[in-house]
Amino acid sequence: MVNLIEVSPQDIVASRFAISPLIVTKHALWLLSGKKEAGVWRAWVDRVREPYENLLAGRPGLGAMVTLFRERRYNADFPAPPPAGVNTPFEVELATVRATPVAQAHHEIARNLDGMARLPDAVMDVLLSPEVVDLFADALQGVWEEIVAPAWPRFHVILERDVIQRAGRLATYGWAAALADLSPRVRWRPDGVIEVRAESPDETYRLDGRGLLFVPSPFEAGVGSYLEHAWPYAISYPARGAGIAQEAPDGLAGLIGRTRTRVLLELAGPATTTQLVTLLGLSLGTVGGHLAALRRAGLVTGSRTGRGVLYHRTALGDSLVSPPAPLPWDGARVSPSALRPSARA
Numbered sequence: 001m002v003n004l005i006e007v008s009p010q011d012i013v014a015s016r017f018a019i020s021p022l023i024v025t026k027h028a029l030w031l032l033s034g035k036k037e038a039g040v041w042r043a044w045v046d047r048v049r050e051p052y053e054n055l056l057a058g059r060p061g062l063g064a065m066v067t068l069f070r071e072r073r074y075n076a077d078f079p080a081p082p083p084a085g086v087n088t089p090f091e092v093e094l095a096t097v098r099a100t101p102v103a104q105a106h107h108e109i110a111r112n113l114d115g116m117a118r119l120p121d122a123v124m125d126v127l128l129s130p131e132v133v134d135l136f137a138d139a140l141q142g143v144w145e146e147i148v149a150p151a152w153p154r155f156h157v158i159l160e161r162d163v164i165q166r167a168g169r170l171a172t173y174g175w176a177a178a179l180a181d182l183s184p185r186v187r188w189r190p191d192g193v194i195e196v197r198a199e200s201p202d203e204t205y206r207l208d209g210r211g212l213l214f215v216p217s218p219f220e221a222g223v224g225s226y227l228e229h230a231w232p233y234a235i236s237y238p239a240r241g242a243g244i245a246q247e248a249p250d251g252l253a254g255l256i257g258r259t260r261t262r263v264l265l266e267l268a269g270p271a272t273t274t275q276l277v278t279l280l281g282l283s284l285g286t287v288g289g290h291l292a293a294l295r296r297a298g299l300v301t302g303s304r305t306g307r308g309v310l311y312h313r314t315a316l317g318d319s320l321v322s323p324p325a326p327l328p329w330d331g332a333r334v335s336p337s338a339l340r341p342s343a344r345a
Contacts (some may be wrong), residue, residue, distance in 0.1 A: 002195050003202070003205065003225065004205065006204065006206045007175075008209065010211075011207040011208075011212065012211075014209060014210060015214070016213065017163040017216070019215070020082070020215050021144065021148070022080050023080050023224075031045050032048070032066075035069045036071075036220065039220055041218075052143075059138055059142050061126060061132070062142070063123065063126075070116065075112055079097060079140060082213055083215065090144055094140060097133070106132070154278060157275045161240070161269050161271055166178045185223045186223060194212070196225050210233065211233075213232055214235055218239055240269055252321065256320075259282070259286070263276060272311070273309070273311070298314055300317055
């Protein structure tokens with residue numbers, strides 16, 4: 001099944017990328033609840049396990065909310081609506097959640113429950129409660145304040161890097177290039193239509209000049225689409241760079257040092273010095289010194305963007321942190337005659 005989003009020239013101008021702390025908070029809950037694999041965030045999930053368990057015990061809305069999570073089926077929208085702007089603060093987004101009419105919340109929950117096995121009575125009591133909106137909002141606030149906010153600087157850098165890179169590709173090459181690796185479930189068609197593979201029945205949507213919000217997430221939470229008429233139309237997707245490997249090939253750290261190796265790994269996606277400071281937890285001077293050394297060695301290069309410099313790996317830098325392609329004779333015995341030049345050469 002496919003949803004089609006018709007995009008006019010006015011929509012192209014109005015479309016933009018946005019960062020949503022609330023959507024990131026809800027996506028974090030998919031990992032914390034075990035509904036999705038933690039992947040590269042396993043160490044972080046393990047570190048915040050205790051505060052998550054405490055919140056489960058103290059905020060009844062949290063357990064009820066995560067019980068509703070299900071993949072490739074409808075999930076209630078009101079706990080994490082799309083942001084109204086490009087950089088909407090968490091507090092503003094949460095106020096939107098709290099303003100949800102109870103009748104709407106109950107309608108979305110009933111739609112979410114359709115096809116699910118009967119939930120425990122204690123969970124159903126929360127879901128059918130007239131206070132369910134506040135209970136969900138209180139749970140989200142607790143998860144943000146105690147779990148997500150302390151890690152937000154790193155999450156924000158990952159999202160910001162993705163937005164900057166995609167915006168640059170959009171300006172230079174157009175929407176097809178900007179959305180090329182968004183997700184296998186999303187495709188830009190030459191006739192000005194965005195295809196989103198979904199579990200809902202086929203439907204065509206028109207943006208009518210409002211544009212579309214693209215909302216990245218640091219987590220592999222899949223693609224989420226907000227195509228209900230009450231919301232701004234939006235698509236959430238996994239940001240590039242969230243899964244950057246933290247382990248270098250054997251021997252590289254011994255060759256250039258552990259910190260410079262970490263800098264090279266993080267530069268799998270372009271980054272400024274300030275962003276690297278946040279990602280690596282090092283001082284500005286330390287990061288600047290390592291970047292200068294890597295530039296002199298020809299492993300990274302920088303290009304000025306506005307008032308800052310955006311650094312990225314060179315081909316040589318890529319070759320150091322990427323495993324080499326196997327040679328044709330690796331793992332197999334090759335006769336000397338096979339290595340001699342052909343008589344026709």
